Amino acid sequence: MDEFDIETPATPDLEDPVLIEGLPGVGHVGKLAAEHLLEEFDGELVRRVYSEHFPPQVTVDEGRTELASAEVHAIRDADRDLLVLTGDHQAGDGPGHYRLADAYLDVADEFGVERIYALGGVPTGELVDEPDVVGAATTDGFIDDLEDVGVEFRENEPAGGIVGVSGLLLGLGERRGYEAACLMGETSGYLVDPKSARAVLEVLQQAVDFDVGYDALEDRAEEMEEVVKRIRQMEQSAAPSEEDLRYIG
Amino acid sequence: MDEFDIETPATPDLEDPVLIEGLPGVGHVGKLAAEHLLEEFDGELVRRVYSEHFPPQVTVDEGRTELASAEVHAIRDADRDLLVLTGDHQAGDGPGHYRLADAYLDVADEFGVERIYALGGVPTGELVDEPDVVGAATTDGFIDDLEDVGVEFRENEPAGGIVGVSGLLLGLGERRGYEAACLMGETSGYLVDPKSARAVLEVLQQAVDFDVGYDALEDRAEEMEEVVKRIRQMEQSAAPSEEDLRYIG
Amino acid sequence: MDEFDIETPATPDLEDPVLIEGLPGVGHVGKLAAEHLLEEFDGELVRRVYSEHFPPQVTVDEGRTELASAEVHAIRDADRDLLVLTGDHQAGDGPGHYRLADAYLDVADEFGVERIYALGGVPTGELVDEPDVVGAATTDGFIDDLEDVGVEFRENEPAGGIVGVSGLLLGLGERRGYEAACLMGETSGYLVDPKSARAVLEVLQQAVDFDVGYDALEDRAEEMEEVVKRIRQMEQSAAPSEEDLRYIG
Amino acid sequence: MDEFDIETPATPDLEDPVLIEGLPGVGHVGKLAAEHLLEEFDGELVRRVYSEHFPPQVTVDEGRTELASAEVHAIRDADRDLLVLTGDHQAGDGPGHYRLADAYLDVADEFGVERIYALGGVPTGELVDEPDVVGAATTDGFIDDLEDVGVEFRENEPAGGIVGVSGLLLGLGERRGYEAACLMGETSGYLVDPKSARAVLEVLQQAVDFDVGYDALEDRAEEMEEVVKRIRQMEQSAAPSEEDLRYIG
Numbered sequence: 002m003d004e005f006d007i008e009t010p011a012t013p014d015l016e017d018p019v020l021i022e023g024l025p026g027v028g029h030v031g032k033l034a035a036e037h038l039l040e041e042f043d044g045e046l047v048r049r050v051y052s053e054h055f056p057p058q059v060t061v062d063e064g065r066t067e068l069a070s071a072e073v074h075a076i077r078d079a080d081r082d083l084l085v086l087t088g089d090h091q092a093g094d095g096p097g098h099y100r101l102a103d104a105y106l107d108v109a110d111e112f113g114v115e116r117i118y119a120l121g122g123v124p125t126g127e128l129v130d131e132p133d134v135v136g137a138a139t140t141d142g143f144i145d146d147l148e149d150v151g152v153e154f155r156e157n158e159p160a161g162g163i164v165g166v167s168g169l170l171l172g173l174g175e176r177r178g179y180e181a182a183c184l185m186g187e188t189s190g191y192l193v194d195p196k197s198a199r200a201v202l203e204v205l206q207q208a209v210d211f212d213v214g215y216d217a218l219e220d221r222a223e224e225m226e227e228v229v230k231r232i233r234q235m236e237q238s239a240a241p242s243e244e245d246l247r248y249i250g
Numbered sequence: 251m252d253e254f255d256i257e258t259p260a261t262p263d264l265e266d267p268v269l270i271e272g273l274p275g276v277g278h279v280g281k282l283a284a285e286h287l288l289e290e291f292d293g294e295l296v297r298r299v300y301s302e303h304f305p306p307q308v309t310v311d312e313g314r315t316e317l318a319s320a321e322v323h324a325i326r327d328a329d330r331d332l333l334v335l336t337g338d339h340q341a342g343d344g345p346g347h348y349r350l351a352d353a354y355l356d357v358a359d360e361f362g363v364e365r366i367y368a369l370g371g372v373p374t375g376e377l378v379d380e381p382d383v384v385g386a387a388t389t390d391g392f393i394d395d396l397e398d399v400g401v402e403f404r405e406n407e408p409a410g411g412i413v414g415v416s417g418l419l420l421g422l423g424e425r426r427g428y429e430a431a432c433l434m435g436e437t438s439g440y441l442v443d444p445k446s447a448r449a450v451l452e453v454l455q456q457a458v459d460f461d462v463g464y465d466a467l468e469d470r471a472e473e474m475e476e477v478v479k480r481i482r483q484m485e486q487s488a489a490p491s492e493e494d495l496r497y498i499g
Numbered sequence: 500m501d502e503f504d505i506e507t508p509a510t511p512d513l514e515d516p517v518l519i520e521g522l523p524g525v526g527h528v529g530k531l532a533a534e535h536l537l538e539e540f541d542g543e544l545v546r547r548v549y550s551e552h553f554p555p556q557v558t559v560d561e562g563r564t565e566l567a568s569a570e571v572h573a574i575r576d577a578d579r580d581l582l583v584l585t586g587d588h589q590a591g592d593g594p595g596h597y598r599l600a601d602a603y604l605d606v607a608d609e610f611g612v613e614r615i616y617a618l619g620g621v622p623t624g625e626l627v628d629e630p631d632v633v634g635a636a637t638t639d640g641f642i643d644d645l646e647d648v649g650v651e652f653r654e655n656e657p658a659g660g661i662v663g664v665s666g667l668l669l670g671l672g673e674r675r676g677y678e679a680a681c682l683m684g685e686t687s688g689y690l691v692d693p694k695s696a697r698a699v700l701e702v703l704q705q706a707v708d709f710d711v712g713y714d715a716l717e718d719r720a721e722e723m724e725e726v727v728k729r730i731r732q733m734e735q736s737a738a739p740s741e742e743d744l745r746y747i748g
Numbered sequence: 749m750d751e752f753d754i755e756t757p758a759t760p761d762l763e764d765p766v767l768i769e770g771l772p773g774v775g776h777v778g779k780l781a782a783e784h785l786l787e788e789f790d791g792e793l794v795r796r797v798y799s800e801h802f803p804p805q806v807t808v809d810e811g812r813t814e815l816a817s818a819e820v821h822a823i824r825d826a827d828r829d830l831l832v833l834t835g836d837h838q839a840g841d842g843p844g845h846y847r848l849a850d851a852y853l854d855v856a857d858e859f860g861v862e863r864i865y866a867l868g869g870v871p872t873g874e875l876v877d878e879p880d881v882v883g884a885a886t887t888d889g890f891i892d893d894l895e896d897v898g899v900e901f902r903e904n905e906p907a908g909g910i911v912g913v914s915g916l917l918l919g920l921g922e923r924r925g926y927e928a929a930c931l932m933g934e935t936s937g938y939l940v941d942p943k944s945a946r947a948v949l950e951v952l953q954q955a956v957d958f959d960v961g962y963d964a965l966e967d968r969a970e971e972m973e974e975v976v977k978r979i980r981q982m983e984q985s986a987a988p989s990e991e992d993l994r995y996i997g
Binding site for chain 3: 092094095096098099100102103136137138139140141144154155156157158159162163164165166168169172173174175176181183
């Protein structure tokens with residue numbers, strides 16, 4: 002294998018597509034949101050990216066192995082053509098993050114993408130009933146558009162900047178002429194958070210102009226509500242350790 | 251030295267050989283199993299792989315030093331020709347894992363290998379009397395074959411996937427057209443485990459169709475039984491710390 | 500993006516400029532000092548350096564993102580032409596430090612720089628009322644010049660040498676024919692220290708021969724004095740934990 | 749700077765020189781021993797090796813900075829021509845260790861070296877009154893020669909092999925046709941140990957056939973004896989923590 006090995010199972014013509022990224026991160030918000038789109042719509046795998054910058058690992062699902070990769074699916078049955086970038090891994094080394102982000106932007110190039118949406122979560126440190134969606138973007142025009150659909154732009158948030166592929170899709174994307182934004186759902190940071198993923202998608206569907214149902218995500222949110230209820234009961238009797246809360250789901 | 255330096259002491263003609271990998275890992279199960287084959291059969295060193303991706307280290311045996319390397323031996327006195335990959339080291343960096351696995355697959359290429367067996371252990375967290383062998387493979391056909399000889403394929407196991415060279419022999423191997431499987435003997439994860447290695451080999455010899463004795467491995471297993479007995483006695487009087495258990499052997 | 504991506508918004512003619520570096524480090528002394536020059540004088544951005552050796556990150560300021568970079572500004576309204584190197588990041592990997600320092604020295608080359616001043620802090624472990632400025636330099640002549648303006652050169656200080664870009668601007672700079680010095684203001688190591696930054700600048704302005712006001716830095720120093728006062732009160736009642744002191748500011 | 753930058757201040761003709769390496773390591777035994785040779789004999793700097801694989805750092809000595817490097821001196825006033833490799837740093841990354849060791853072997857090549865001696869310490873965990881010298885070598889002939897001058901070759905020692913440049917001078921050296929040995933003085937591992945360094949040199953001078961005085965090393969050993977005495981007194985009153993003992997000197 003070379004540094005990158007990119008499969009191209011299909012290259013459909015897309016009309017003015019946007020790229021939507023949802024890789025693992027805080028509360029798995031971005032990943033849940035992107036995967037929800039792939040469940041609700043009829044996606045076609047168009048690119049699969051293998052790289053030595055991913056962890057040296059295969060995942061196992063009912064005995065079948067799969068080499069670490071990222072996938073790009075094309076969705077053409079939404080009101081707007083979408084490219085959805087998902088996967089289980091970030092890069093394992095610093096320069097690898099830059100090179101993977103560049104590889105993803107090459108895919109965006111090939112399909113004529115102009116706007117990029119990176120989806121993720123922003124940790125609040127406590128359980129959030131009605132998560133807001135915090136934004137960051139590469140242009141003032143994009144910020145205005147997103148404010149119109151309810152995204153909040155805050156002075157010093159997220160304080161530590163945006164790290165990993167999401168951040169670099171904006172940073173490197175801007176240098177290559179894309180308009181890019183990151184939509185971050187508020188989330189405790191302790192739990193897998195489908196409610197926050199829904200909040201992000203509700204904003205996204207207005208911004209991008211497509212229509213999607215939330216039943217599956219709602220089910221997962223209700224399961225998590227149960228977990229949250231049990232945690233709140235525990236909090237009333239005794240403060241749970243941070244460990245108890247770490248990514249239950 | 252270049253990135254890789256591969257010695258080729260011999261290149262015998264092999265008939266339909268399978269590649270068997272046993273490098274260091276959980277319970278040293280894979281390494282014990284592969285080394286047992288080299289003790290029981292008459293192996294010929296065919297390749298030695300040096301690389302700057304190995305730790306910067308020589309081992310010392312009675313004063314003689316040996317540079318970190320991996321070895322491939324050909325076995326032709328079993329009922330089936332075998333190539334056995336052994337060594338003391340995994341790669342020291344992420345991309346190095348990918349590149350070493352590729353170097354090993356190049357060797358498999360040269361000898362016309364079609365099927366690859368990566369051997370290892372899967373940690374259970376407790377002492378196991380009769381270890382099962384858990385599997386993962388790149389094709390459904392290979393899974394069927396292995397189920398026939400008693401390998402278990404479980405829904406979410408191993409949960410963290412398969413990491414390191416074993417994982418990549420499957421992941422990269424599949425991309426290069428090999429059928430590859432990982433056979434993982436259940437093992438506590440705390441002790442060097444010859445019994446688990448034997449369980450793996452018993453499955454392997456049925457799958458590959460060769461015949462091997464287990465006396466040497468049996469002796470080592472009995473030594474470990476003694477260690478286990480002492481640990482169980484300790485457990486009855488007082489719980490041993492995890493440190494007491496870590497790789498005694 | 501390649502390993503480096505360097506924007507060149509302007510290339511003004513400078514007369515005998517000196518390069519002044521102030522990147523993040525102990526007490527943020529160097530960064531505060533360099534940024535103060537950019538506030539007081541009329542700087543023009545001449546180079547912006549992007550690199551995969553920076554952390555994979557964008558900063559966010561009121562919603563607008565900016566890819567990790569370092570900036571070089573030219574100042575021509577001081578008594579002496581200055582090039583000021585600032586930024587929010589050190590390299591993320593060892594060879595990356597060398598390569599970034601080389602990239603910065605290339606910029607110094609282009610503008611005909613002969614002397615380089617790296618600014619920073621040296622940790623004392625306790626609050627310092629009147630910080631001295633400790634120096635290190637590549638030539639005895641430069642040491643003499645700096646001793647004349649009050650810089651202290653001590654036998655074994657800093658004991659651990661100078662690490663990161665500051666150190667390499669001296670080490671690599673010397674090999675490329677520059678005279679280079681590091682000016683390190685004494686600082687506790689626990690607090691952002693504008694007073695130490697002022698001490699460094701007061702020495703620098705004599706050495707380089709320019710004139711600058713300190714009102715803005717004075718204001719920040721007074722804010723920190725308040726913090727220090729509260730800490731001293733705390734010290735009288737109870738010793739604060741090291742954590743309480745870590746980079747308050 | 750490229751990956752390596754090697755200065756060649758002199759290239760004297762040497763007669764059958766041996767390479768002696770003494771870089772930082774356990775008890776600083778190798779470094780003390782190699783530096784003692786440079787103090788006692790009249791060495792000439794022949795090569796200075798800079799590399800991005802060293803830590804990004806300058807050392808500071810009375811205000812003068814020096815970029816991380818390794819030095820090779822030629823000694824021609826001993827009974828045997830010597831090349832002595834010293835420095836303050838090991839590599840900062842795994843492949844860097846391999847590449848630096850290769851660069852050092854290139855220097856050995858240029859001067860026609862046939863035998864290499866890597867000097868170091870082997871930790872015993874307790875204070876040693878009369879340190880033995882433990883050996884490891886690339887050939888049985890070399891082992892025989894060293895046994896003749898009192899070097900001990902033990903079955904499983906050092907258990908963890910030999911790590912870093914010392915190990916690779918043997919491992920890579922062997923592959924390039926050198927005979928190479930590592931001489932390791934027993935040492936507690938807690939203290940800088942000039943006595944162990946002397947033990948190593950006494951063996952080395954017999955093996956290589958040169959004559960050297962030990963006054964300077966004796967003085968340092970006596971200073972350390974004082975430290976050891978105080979520690980033994982402390983041990984009688986109360987067991988000192990490991991921290992108290994870590995590299996006092």
